[in-house]
Amino acid sequence: MTGTPPPRIAFREVTKSFGPKEVLRGVTLDIPVGESMVIIGGSGTGKSVALKTVLGIIPHDGGTIEIDGVAVGRTRRDDFLSRFGMLFQGGALFDSLPVWQNVAFRLRQGRDRLSKSDxxxxxxxxxxxxxxxxxxxxxxxxxLSGGMQKRVGLARAIAAEPEIIFFDEPTTGLDPIMSGVINELIREIVVEMGATAMTITHDMSSVRAIADKVAMLHDGKIRWTGPVDQIETSGDPYMDQFLHGRAEGPIEAVR
Incomplete structure (x- = not known):
């Protein structure tokens, strides 16, 4: 009898502090295979830190993070990173390289690198x-324009046909029309590839366009998670305040 497969990404009571500042305070979240999970929350709530702990850019202090049931850090780093694609918030393109070399950068590294023409x-x-x-x-x-640079970043993220794609504020700096174009591309590509996606954003238009499920992160904890079509009726005070941009509620504005 075959058991239920583990989530592609699993956070279990993950904590992370920087000195006295607690950023992640027991994050627990499952992202199943092939699902697009969008983590929302205001600035400084821990979204970027959560993403960086999965990638191993920064170590978490407590709890566990697993990829397909294997704890992060227990596999060879090259093998581990080969499963990921990443669209960075600012594009993060190499200014000194032409576009095609930016897109193919990973494919030209390591033992199995492609020839220049391929x-x-x-x-x-x-x-x-x-x-x-x-x-x-x-x-x-x-x-290139900002929108074109973002598309190049997306092309680089999918170049190696990754199983998991991370999107860090994918529409930052774009006008509403180009934001819509990028959101549609992300959704199409994730579905087409059957990839698992983890996105961090505070842009609700992105949430509605690309999410299967949404997780509300505030003050280092997941406050609510559920299908994207339930965000309007979640009944969660954190989600409700964030969704409608209300000044009053459990989320205190930083002054």
Whole structure:
């Protein structure tokens, strides 16, 4: 008899402090295989720290983080990171490299690296997938608009066909129209690839466009989690206040 498979990503009472400041105070959250989970919350609530602990960029202090039932840190780091793709908040493109080399950067590293011609062909394929023409491949990031840079970042995130994709504030700095374009691309690509996605954002338009489920993080704890179509009727005071931008409620405005 086959048991239920473990979540792709599992947080269990995860804690993290920086000196006396407690940032994560017992985060527990499951992200099943193939699900798009969006973690929302205001600035300074621990969203970015939660993401960085999964990636191993910063170590968590207590609790456990597991990928497919295996604790983070117990597998070879190269093998571990090869399963991920990442769209960074600011794009994080290499200014000195043309677009195609940015997209294919990971594919040109390690023992199994692609040849230059194969990597360029694959980069152009991924650029087309995010709506960019082949002639963009030889431009440099500084020659692109903010929306185009974000698309290049998305092409890089999916270049290695990852099982898990992380999105860090994917629409920051974009106008509403381009934000909508990026949100639609993210949703299409995640579904098409069957990838598991973890997004952190405070942009509710992104939440509604790309989430299967939503988790409300405040003061280092998950306050509510559920399907995206239940956020309006969650009955949770934290979610309700955040959703409607009310000054009054359990979330205190930073003054």
């Amino acid at each position: 990597a360029r062909d694959l980069a152009i394929e991924k650029l087309r997938r995010v709506g960019l023409k082949a002639d963009v491949a030889d431009l440099f990031p500084a020659e």
